[in-house]
Amino acid sequence: xxxxxxxxxxxxxxxxxxxxxxxxxxxxxxxxxxxxxxxxxxxxxxxxxxxxxxxxxxxxxxxxxxxxxxxxxxxxxxxxxxxxxxxxxxxxxxxxxxxxxxxxxxxxxxxxxxxxxxxxxxxxxxxxxxxxxxxxxxxxxxxxxxxxxxxxxxxxxxxxxxxxxxxxxxxxxxxxxxxxxxxxxxxxxxxxxxxxxxxxxxxxxxxxxxxxxxxxxxxxxxxxxxxxxxxxxxxxxxxxxxxxxxxxxxxxxxxxxxxxx
Amino acid sequence: xxxxxxxxxxxxxxxxxxxxxxxxxxxxxxxxxxxxxxxxxxxxxxxxxxxxxxxxxxxxxxxxxxxxxxxxxxxxxxxxxxxxxxxxxxxxxxxxxxxxxxxxxxxxxxxxxxxxxxxxxxxxxxxxxxxxxxxxxxxxxxxxxxxxxxxxxxxxxxxxxxxxxxxxxxxxxxxxxxxxxxxxxxxxxxxxxxxxxxxxxxxxxxxxxxxxxxxxxxxxxxxxxxxxxxxxxxxxxxxxxxxxxxxxxxxxxxxxxxxxxxxxxxxxxxx
Numbered sequence: 001x002x003x004x005x006x007x008x009x010x011x012x013x014x015x016x017x018x019x020x021x022x023x024x025x026x027x028x029x030x031x032x033x034x035x036x037x038x039x040x041x042x043x044x045x046x047x048x049x050x051x052x053x054x055x056x057x058x059x060x061x062x063x064x065x066x067x068x069x070x071x072x073x074x075x076x077x078x079x080x081x082x083x084x085x086x087x088x089x090x091x092x093x094x095x096x097x098x099x100x101x102x103x104x105x106x107x108x109x110x111x112x113x114x115x116x117x118x119x120x121x122x123x124x125x126x127x128x129x130x131x132x133x134x135x136x137x138x139x140x141x142x143x144x145x146x147x148x149x150x151x152x153x154x155x156x157x158x159x160x161x162x163x164x165x166x167x168x169x170x171x172x173x174x175x176x177x178x179x180x181x182x183x184x185x186x187x188x189x190x191x192x193x194x195x196x197x198x199x200x201x202x203x204x205x206x207x208x209x210x211x212x213x214x215x216x217x218x219x220x221x222x223x224x225x226x227x228x229x230x231x232x233x234x235x236x237x238x239x240x241x242x243x244x245x246x247x248x249x250x251x252x253x254x255x256x257x258x259x260x261x
Numbered sequence: 262x263x264x265x266x267x268x269x270x271x272x273x274x275x276x277x278x279x280x281x282x283x284x285x286x287x288x289x290x291x292x293x294x295x296x297x298x299x300x301x302x303x304x305x306x307x308x309x310x311x312x313x314x315x316x317x318x319x320x321x322x323x324x325x326x327x328x329x330x331x332x333x334x335x336x337x338x339x340x341x342x343x344x345x346x347x348x349x350x351x352x353x354x355x356x357x358x359x360x361x362x363x364x365x366x367x368x369x370x371x372x373x374x375x376x377x378x379x380x381x382x383x384x385x386x387x388x389x390x391x392x393x394x395x396x397x398x399x400x401x402x403x404x405x406x407x408x409x410x411x412x413x414x415x416x417x418x419x420x421x422x423x424x425x426x427x428x429x430x431x432x433x434x435x436x437x438x439x440x441x442x443x444x445x446x447x448x449x450x451x452x453x454x455x456x457x458x459x460x461x462x463x464x465x466x467x468x469x470x471x472x473x474x475x476x477x478x479x480x481x482x483x484x485x486x487x488x489x490x491x492x493x494x495x496x497x498x499x500x501x502x503x504x505x506x507x508x509x510x511x512x513x514x515x516x517x518x519x520x521x522x523x524x525x526x527x528x529x530x531x532x
Contacts, residue, residue, distance in 0.1 A: 038308075
């Protein structure tokens with residue numbers, strides 16, 4: 001395995017580390033790893049570093065990098081919108097990884113808000129052959145709502161849980177599935193509706209890309225193993241459809257308690 | 262401002278570093294090496310360290326920041342393990358470090374550098390590089406001579422009054438580390454945590470270089486400057502409203518400008 005830290009991009013403003021397998025066998029598909037929220041490119045608990053080295057041991061090259069203005073990367077001019085800038089950054093990272101490793105197709109690993117960027121980029125660049133969304137979009141079902149209420153009552157008691165629920169309902173107007181577009185006009189953090197999400201996934205699968213979703217249990221809105229399939233039962237994802245990996249219910253209770261604000 | 266990403270050393274022990282060449286009209290004579298905090302604080306402070314580097318570089322200092330071995334973007338192939346295994350590894354590493362320092366001291370004592378009269382303990386000495394062993398005192402138990410030799414010096418880490426912070430160490434009940442038992446994804450064993458808590462103020466007092474300490478005026482007990490350090494160091498107190506240790510700051514990426522300005526002022530006033 002060989003790791004090279006480099007500056008790349010049109011102005012050399014982006015900073016990343018390319019991890020190339022040392023053996024003769026090298027995959028033609030490279031993995032692109034980037035920021036999760038404001039955490040710099042190493043990812044929460046160094047997940048990107050560890051994932052990159054683990055991938056290299058199986059022959060898969062990768063690049064982990066900081067988007068413009070985050071981590072070690074420099075700011076850009078601001079001439080483009082945030083969404084456009086993120087897409088250009090990801091495209092630059094794919095170019096750099098291609099130069100360093102010879103890979104011509106790429107998979108994106110999007111962690112939390114990184115999944116939002118990956119989801120948008122995968123629709124625009126045909127070189128993206130794989131998309132892995134980690135704790136990105138989830139949609140409530142009847143059972144997930146019941147589970148959530150049960151958790152709340154178990155942890156805080158019926159009276160406190162009920163009064164909190166009433167306070168929330170009174171404080172907020174009823175929201176649909178889609179959050180409003182951000183104040184700065186960016187589309188990035190708008191959660192797509194189920195239909196939009198399913199349509200994009202089906203389009204990517206039809207293009208030959210693979211899509212995977214992982215739910216760690218960090219958010220109590222996704223709280224049982226079959227929630228993804230229950231959500232998208234109508235769309236009947238066929239062969240090549242998203243592979244869902246979920247932690248069992250029993251292992252996520254602690255994280256439910258600790259993640260509550 | 263251009264930055265130069267580097268990987269220092271040979272794999273698998275390569276360290277990631279970022280070099281920021283001095284900018285501005287008047288480059289300074291010396292550079293600044295920025296040392297990260299550790300664990301969750303390293304992630305929370307990354308932005309601060311980066312902006313601090315930018316400002317110092319703009320003020321004419323060549324700046325380098327880096328990730329320690331096994332953290333950030335630096336090398337380390339093996340991770341994790343149970344806390345008990347980490348403890349065993351830590352003790353083993355500590356013994357090896359102490360032994361290596363002892364061997365080096367012994368070697369240098371018997372073979373003084375060419376041109377230097379007499380044995381290391383008797384002859385005039387050059388300024389020792391000062392090998393610091395803040396994480397343990399096994400050399401005493403192992404019978405390794407301490408503080409002898411030429412060029413290697415083990416600063417005593419006698420347990421004298423470095424304020425203990427947090428709650429006393431609790432036995433780890435399971436193999437899955439919690440937020441207090443790990444740093445950047447690998448668990449901290451009990452003995453390592455105890456040793457970190459026991460780092461002595463005396464080590465800082467013996468630092469051969471002039472030392473400047475920047476501290477919040479109303480620092481919580483864990484961040485208060487020990488009296489021994491106050492005697493030997495220049496202490497800047499700043500009125501920062503930022504509480505680094507607060508859980509409420511966990512999700513914030515904050516850059517306290519008052520702290521940055523204090524560092525700039527302290528370095529600007531130096532040689």
